[in-house]
Amino acid sequence: MQNLAAPAPLPTPPHRTHATRISARALTKAFGPTRALAGVDVGVEAGEALAIMGPSGSGKSTLLLTLAGIERPDSGQVMYSPAGSAPVDVAAMPDRGRSELRRTDFGFVFQQGLLIPELTAIENVALPLMVLGIPRQAAEAEAAQWLGRMGLAGMEQRRIGELSGGQAQRVAIARAQVGGASVTFADEPTGALDRKTSSEVMDVLLASTVGRGASLVVVTHDATVAARCDRTLTMEDGRISHQFFRTQAAAAQAAAAQAGGTR
Numbered sequence: 001m002q003n004l005a006a007p008a009p010l011p012t013p014p015h016r017t018h019a020t021r022i023s024a025r026a027l028t029k030a031f032g033p034t035r036a037l038a039g040v041d042v043g044v045e046a047g048e049a050l051a052i053m054g055p056s057g058s059g060k061s062t063l064l065l066t067l068a069g070i071e072r073p074d075s076g077q078v079m080y081s082p083a084g085s086a087p088v089d090v091a092a093m094p095d096r097g098r099s100e101l102r103r104t105d106f107g108f109v110f111q112q113g114l115l116i117p118e119l120t121a122i123e124n125v126a127l128p129l130m131v132l133g134i135p136r137q138a139a140e141a142e143a144a145q146w147l148g149r150m151g152l153a154g155m156e157q158r159r160i161g162e163l164s165g166g167q168a169q170r171v172a173i174a175r176a177q178v179g180g181a182s183v184t185f186a187d188e189p190t191g192a193l194d195r196k197t198s199s200e201v202m203d204v205l206l207a208s209t210v211g212r213g214a215s216l217v218v219v220t221h222d223a224t225v226a227a228r229c230d231r232t233l234t235m236e237d238g239r240i241s242h243q244f245f246r247t248q249a250a251a252a253q254a255a256a257a258q259a260g261g262t263r
């Protein structure tokens with residue numbers, strides 16, 4: 001792994017504002033006879049890291065994809081509240097609107113498949129900015145900053161296949177963050193990594209999301225990954241069977257929201 005000790009600094013974490021970023025209600029989703037989501041209510045706060053755990057097939061990825069507007073629920077609502085703007089119902093948006101939202105407001109880190117192997121690290125990270133219309137030179141300058149923060153300075157010109165698994169995953173994190181995503185969705189982001197590399201990847205994933213006041217939703221089978229998050233939901237058969245608050249702030253916020261009927 002590259003040196004993680006001296007990356008360019010991330011922005012100073014703001015105090016958590018406890019604004020609700022995503023509020024999903026009564027989500028259901030079936031694939032034929034399989035009920036992947038059987039009535040899920042979940043909220044995600046600004047600056048919160050939420051882990052989703054549960055057995056294989058319990059609906060974790062379907063929930064993540066539905067919150068992110070990639071899957072459409074059969075019924076229910078996914079309200080997304082951008083900072084300073086009115087909430088929008090992601091589930092009810094037309095495909096084009098949801099694609100736009102994913103480009104502008106959401107970041108994605110999956111176990112594999114989102115990086116383009118033919119492109120270099122810097123091109124992969126610059127791409128989302130270029131898609132938003134930022135000229136190549138400016139996009140690559142910003143991308144280089146993010147690669148530096150990820151401890152990947154000097155590796156800008158390597159293709160993805162020339163990086164280790166942990167390095168490639170940090171390129172994926174940089175790519176997810178370069179546009180200033182307000183919510184990052186990560187599905188098994190450390191699934192293919194050894195314990196030490198996994199912990200280092202979680203360091204940069206948390207620092208680059210909740211560390212700047214943005215939210216992180218992470219699906220994982222790894223209890224050590226979940227233990228780094230503010231809250232863990234456990235799913236079983238398409239429902240949330242258990243919820244565990246790791247920080248007092250998260251618990252207090254949930255209690256206040258429940259009392260006010262907002263969560």
Ligand SMILES: Nc1ncnc2c1ncn2[C@@H]1O[C@H](COP(=O)(O)OP(=O)(O)OP(=O)(O)O)[C@@H](O)[C@H]1O
Pocket residue numbers: 031034035036054055056057058059060061062063
């Ligand atoms: N596109 C699909 N078509 C058909 N069935 C699907 C589809 N996506 C998910 N399912 C089914 O829905 C259920 C929930 O799947 P999901 O991927 O959400 O589970 P998961 O908890 O993420 O599982 P894993 O831990 O194995 O990734 C499973 O029974 C799965 O087979």
